Amino acid sequence: MNQHIKKVYVPMTETAFYILRCLKQPNHGYGIIRTVEKLTDGEIRLAPGTMYGSLSKMEKDGLIQFIREEDKRKIYQITDLGSEVLQIELRRIERLYRIAQEEM
Amino acid sequence: MDTKKAFRFFTLFEYEKEQEYLREMHRSGWKFVRVSGFGIYHFEKCTPEDMIYQIDYNQDGIAHKDEYVKMFGDCGWEYLQDYVGYSYFRKPASEAAGTEEIFCDSDSRFQMLERVCKGRMLPMLLLFFCVFCMLLMTRKFRGSNILALVFVVLFCLYSPILAMFALQYWKLKRRK
Numbered sequence A: 001m002n003q004h005i006k007k008v009y010v011p012m013t014e015t016a017f018y019i020l021r022c023l024k025q026p027n028h029g030y031g032i033i034r035t036v037e038k039l040t041d042g043e044i045r046l047a048p049g050t051m052y053g054s055l056s057k058m059e060k061d062g063l064i065q066f067i068r069e070e071d072k073r074k075i076y077q078i079t080d081l082g083s084e085v086l087q088i089e090l091r092r093i094e095r096l097y098r099i100a101q102e103e104m
Numbered sequence B: 001m002d003t004k005k006a007f008r009f010f011t012l013f014e015y016e017k018e019q020e021y022l023r024e025m026h027r028s029g030w031k032f033v034r035v036s037g038f039g040i041y042h043f044e045k046c047t048p049e050d051m052i053y054q055i056d057y058n059q060d061g062i063a064h065k066d067e068y069v070k071m072f073g074d075c076g077w078e079y080l081q082d083y084v085g086y087s088y089f090r091k092p093a094s095e096a097a098g099t100e101e102i103f104c105d106s107d108s109r110f111q112m113l114e115r116v117c118k119g120r121m122l123p124m125l126l127l128f129f130c131v132f133c134m135l136l137m138t139r140k141f142r143g144s145n146i147l148a149l150v151f152v153v154l155f156c157l158y159s160p161i162l163a164m165f166a167l168q169y170w171k172l173k174r175r176k
Helices: A003-009 A014-022 A029-039 A048-060 A080-101 B015-027 B059-063 B065-074 B106-139 B145-175
Strands: A064-070 A073-078 B003-007 B030-036 B040-045 B051-057 B078-083 B086-092
Touching: A003 A080, A014 A029, A014 A048, A014 A080, A029 A048, A029 A073, A029 B065, A048 A064, A048 A073, A048 B059, A048 B065, A048 B106, A073 A080, A073 B065, B015 B030, B015 B040, B015 B051, B015 B086, B030 B078, B030 B086, B051 B106, B059 B065, B065 B078, B106 B145
Parallel strands: none
Antiparallel strands: A064 A073, B003 B040, B030 B040, B051 B086, B078 B086
16 A cells, blocks of 8 residues: 555545445445435435545545446445555544543 | 626635625525626526525546536536536525535545646646746846736736635635
């Protein structure tokens, strides 16, 4: 993993996290927006400008890949590099959570 | 149908102000139809409504217009037009959740600012730099009055744009 990826995605934005998490299964941008809305009980509503920009950026960075198009919606899936970045991020969040629970 | 035209000039980075302007017009019964030429805004009489207007700058999106417009459409944003690289969208405030925007985090707002810088300000600055270099070179041979004039004109044009960039950057920073 190169320095650019580390710098941009560790830690990553909440939007990037949800995109990578959702793209373990193939999905399109709007599908991700709806899934996240359901998962968070409507608390997090990702916006289309943010989603579109993030998807193109993550595709360029090789974290996700385009699979096919359905009814003008581009369907993506996470790549190996994307999974690796997500794992690093999960470990970071787990550590935060663990430390938050510990007695100081 | 009742229509009207208005001339308004917004610098590269005043898209938030422009969004507010269009919203205000719609609220007072003038629906935005299109913008053309050098800042000529076309409006059509309508029943006053609180309509949220949003502007994006995404060359990637314009290159893949179908899927770009589709994603905004899926989220309830009506696509209006492209104008020198900016894309215009609107959504009735009654359908929007609170103060809904097309960006939901500060990273993506900054990325839009970056895209405007790269797409619109960089070419301008290059031109400025070229004129400046030519000016330096011709100074040695005298008779560079016209170039000097061009330089001063460009400088006067660019200063407010740079100031607006700084202001917009500072506003986004503060929002973070």
